[in-house]
Amino acid sequence: GHLLPALETKILLIVLAILTILGTGQILILDWNKVLAPYPVRTKLIAAFFNDINTRTSGFNSINFAELKISSILCVMVLMYIAAYPIGVRVSRALNAPSNAAYIGQYIKQVLFTSQYFVLACFLAICIAEDDRFQNDPNFTFLGVLFEVVSAFGTVGLSLGYPGIPYAFSAEWS
DSSP states (O other), X not given: OOSSOHHHHHHHHHHHHHHHHHXXXXXXXXXXXXXXXXXXXXXXXXHHHHHHHHHTTTOOOXXXXXXXXXXXXXXXXXXXXXXXXXXXXXHHHHHHOOSSTHHHHHHHHHHHHHHHHHHHHHHHHHHHHTHHHHHHOTTOOHHHHHHHHHHHHTTOOOOOOBTTBSSOGGGGOO
């Protein structure tokens, strides 16, 4: 058989199209006059699309995510958080799922609620371990840590960086 039957394939493609439209749109709307400001319109469109797709896949970027508006960073974190789910749904469905479409919705609901606790536990553990840095370093922020944790969870590889180092913010953690 196929990894995904026709109905599940159509649902997956529709969801991916919606995520792409929303992700590209949020970068364009929220950061048109900020990070994208120096670029011509065509480049803005291409950069928003490129960065949206890579937010859910490879972690490449053509804009500095640390310069995005906080609202845009939060939207990017949502996209990174859900980045791994289509693969999880396909694999689980192929291996042991009952053959009905309702299972996918049930599976996604279960995974979203159990994985959020894992992300929260990782975030809290890092915050506890790095408490002194939060107190003494203004560049060491909760948003930066949460962004890094969500990026790792979604297997994306994006980072907001840290001033003065050419690599990920997590490299500064003890």
